Amino acid sequence: MAFLDIAPASRGHTLVVPREHAPDVWAISEATHAHVAGMVHRVSALVKAALAPDGVNIVHSTGEAAWQEVFHFHTHVVPRWHGDDLRLMWSSQPAPDQELEQTLELVAAAK
Numbered sequence: 001m002a003f004l005d006i007a008p009a010s011r012g013h014t015l016v017v018p019r020e021h022a023p024d025v026w027a028i029s030e031a032t033h034a035h036v037a038g039m040v041h042r043v044s045a046l047v048k049a050a051l052a053p054d055g056v057n058i059v060h061s062t063g064e065a066a067w068q069e070v071f072h073f074h075t076h077v078v079p080r081w082h083g084d085d086l087r088l089m090w091s092s093q094p095a096p097d098q099e100l101e102q103t104l105e106l107v108a109a110a111k
Helices: 031-050 097-108
Strands: 002-004 013-014 057-058 075-079
Touching: 013 031, 031 075, 031 097
Parallel strands: none
Antiparallel strands: 002 013, 013 075, 057 075
């Protein structure tokens, strides 16, 4: 299901949530996650048609370290406009090549 956030980061900020409970991305089934992703796509298209934003952020957080506050899987669809006052939650500084290569190796080995 999808509904407007009661404390929106921007006009049209929408939450997409599965009916089936899962606390986070690590616990949600692949099928349910795929359904949520499809709904995020639909909601994003509706927000674009209705509000004509310049862009959109799709955001999910898993775990307290990632700022998860509500422990039911959900995805934020946040319309964005040039000049709005929202800020990035990550660094815009590129990582060193060696760090990227090492991380890729670790992830590839975890398959």
